[in-house]
Amino acid sequence: MRRRRLVQLAAATPFATPWGLLAPARAAATAGRVRPGDPDWPSDAQWQRLGERLGGDALVKVQSPFTPCLEAPAGPACTQFFNAVRNPYFLGDEIGLTQTLGWVGAWTSSPSVHAVAARSTADVAAAIDFAREHRLRLVVKGGGHSYQGTSSAPDSLLVWTRRMNQVLLHDDFVGKGCEGRAAPVRAVSVGAGAVWAHVYDAVTSRGGGYVQGGGCMTVGVAGLVQSGGFGSFSKAYGLASGSLLEAEVVTADGRVRIANACSEPELFWGLKGGGGGSLGVVTRLTLKVHALPESFGAVNLTIKASSAPAFRRLVGLIVDFYAAALHNPHWGEQIRLRPDNTLRVAMVFQGLSRAEAQAVWKPFLDAVDAAPEAFETEYSPLRIVSTSARDFWSPTLFKRMFGFISTDDRPGAPAGNVFWPGDQRQAGQVLHGYQSAWLPAALLQPERRSALCDALFAASRHWGVSLHVNKGLAGAPAEALAAARDTAMNPAVLDAFALAIGGADGPPAFPGVAGHEPDAALAQRQAAAIGGAFDELRRLVPQPGSYLSESNYFEPDWQRSFWGGNYPRLLAAKERYDPDGLFFVHHGVGSERWSADGFTRKA
Structure with a gap:
């Protein structure tokens, strides 16, 4: 009865109503959580008993x-540390680190007091039981790629799934309880701590x-799937969460x-795009293999316009060309518009x-070449390349020679520890600002295209804007759209031709480390410039949806922005399972009921 009434309230409640009013806080939880030094913080003996239950290390x-740097900022240990954090695999293997070191004015990477380096689902369950019984702030980290800082919190107990990284292929998978109700399919089961490089190696390079x-x-599999999950070829294959067949999860x-x-369908739906760390701890996922x-293949072009009017003309050319030739399942990745009147194309195709x-x-390049007084193209013999799909993620000699792929440079590192060079900038970054917005495909219609180009040009006067065309599903096949529709993602993604993204970051830094302090003044200026760019886009799309994994930490209307009309159903699932x-x-389902640090329950 309570859940039915909750759904009735949700259906009748407009977006302007505070979401936290949909389901009252339970009286039993009003005491909040404990910190080290509080009378109820677990004793050494209680921590020891947890260790005995877990066994081993x-x-x-x-x-x-960060201790060596705080003690001796100019010392060799600190220098070595700030060099090492440029390696995403080093960051992933360090229990006290995250891939992003913070966001100026928002959060700073902070290690937990204790961590459970889980090797099994039983270890995860033990950690959850201990956190629940002792009212601890619980944090979950797999790959550690969270711009919002959700895999880091001081004074907490961390569940670290890095060791749970098994990858197992199935020829004929049927979900538990679905026997006779679903056809067997080829699938892969992946431990929560695995990263995509290792999954691609098993499924594509070796499995075909x-x-x-x-x-x-280097993004973690579990976190990406729970956030919805886009990849370079999502225009063809849809969301990662749309390919989810089954998940093993430990609930509160x-x-x-x-x-x-067939089993726990509402929990299953919520895990498909409802955001990681809100409904439970996922320990294993099984995904469809296509x-x-x-x-x-890939296309890489850089074109510089001679003036602002010429650049507006170039924006019109690329948008017209995209609408006519690229708005289909073959194409993905980015078209970037920069304030210096530069167009950068970094796209892939299948x-x-x-x-x-x-x-x-050819038609687009011919149009550009026909106006040498307006446009200068950076020539490269490798501007359009292709490779065997089976070798796409492999560190072949050709890709290593031409700098198309990078490897973990630590002595003895596994050969499968590879990453794209363009992603290395993210390793250890400190974010200054970030915003995203889905742009509906209706803007590509001839009668609206000029207004779209005007808005994109105006936005580029403030800050660079990237159109991630693989992160909007308009133009995708019917099967991919149907699978995405059956997820918790904001339905706006179904009708979007691209996700517009603007971001700024600084090098690895940490407050209090002389010579490595975040540049707060620069961050403030850059965040304001990004805001100006997206104000221009919001004049065209007043209330755009936003992808929760790549969004503004300070998003004011995050429930609507991240999930749209799906949020009431997600909140009902939260009430049922947690x-x-x-x-x-931060900005997870039900988080409006808590203080910003997650320690105090709101009345």
């Missing part, structure tokens, strides 16, 4: 990796199949549940040969 007392995952190879009561379309195309891709781009709010992340 699973319980870790975390030491801050395709799994829809992330574009950045310590129970291990199997969630799929047929692999013969080849993948289902086409190199010759076919060259033929697609009524006392054990799981808390």
Whole structure:
């Protein structure tokens, strides 16, 4: 009865109503959480008993990796540390670090007091039981790629799934309880701590199949799927969460549940785009494996316009060309518009040969070449390339020679530890500002296209804007759209041709470390410039949706922005599976019931 009434209230409540009023806080949870030094903080003996339950070295007392730099900023240990954080695999293997070191004015990477370095689902359940019984702030980290800082919190207990990284292929998978109700499919089961580079190696390089995952190879599998999950080829294969067949998850009561379309279907739906760390701790995911195309390829172009009016003309050319030739499942990744009147194309393609891709781009390149007084193209013999799809994520000699792929440079590092060079800038970054907005495909219609180009040009006068065309599903196949529609993602993604992104960051830094302090003044200026750019886009699209994993930390209307009309249903799932709010992340489902740090329950 309570849940039925909750859904009735949600359906009748407009977006302007505070979401926290939809489900009252439970009286049993009003005491909040405890910190070190509080009378109710677990004793040494209680921590010891947890360690005994886990066995081995699973319980870790975390030491801050920044201590050597705070003690001796100019010392060799600190120099070595700031060099090391440029390696995403180093960051991922350090229990006290996150891939992003902070966001100026928002959060700073802070190690937990204790961590459970989980090796099994039983270890995760033990950590959850301990956190619930002792009212601890709980944090979950797999790959650690969270711009919002959700895999880091001081005074907390961390569940670290990095060791749970098994990858297992299935020829004929059927979800638990779905026998006789679903056809067997090729699939891959992945531990929560795995990263996409290792999954692509198993599924594509060695297995000859395709799994829809992330574009950045060091992103954690579990976090990406729970956020919805875009990859370079999402225009063809849809969301990563749309390919989810089954998840093993430990909920707030310590129970291990199997969630799929036949068992725990509401939990299953919420895990598909409802955001990581809100409904439970995922320990294993099983994803559909798709047929692999013969080849993948890439297009890389840089075109400089001679003036602002010429650049507005160039914006019109690329938008017209995109609408006519690229708005389909073959194409993904980015078209970037910069304040210095530069257009940068960094796109990928599938289902086409190199010759076919060259033929697609010929009309646009001819139009640019026909106006040498207005446009200067940076020439490269490798501006349109292709490779065997099976080798796309492999560190082949060709890709290493031409700098198309990078490897983990630590002695003894596994050969499969690879990443795209363009993603290395993110390793250890400190964010200054970030915003995103889905742009509806209706803007590509001839009668609205000029207004779109005007808005993009106006935005580029403030800050660079990237159109991530693989992160909007308009133009995708019907099957991919149907799978995405059955997720918790904001439905705006279904009708969007691109996700517009503007971001700014600084090098690895940490407050209090002389010579490595974040530049707060620069961050403030850059955040304001990004805001100006997106104000221009919001004049065209007043209330755009935003992708929660790549969004503004300070998003004011985040429930609507991230989930749209799906938020009431997600809040109902939260009430069902985590009524006392054990799981808390910034701007996660139900987080409006808690203080910003997640320690105090609001009345």
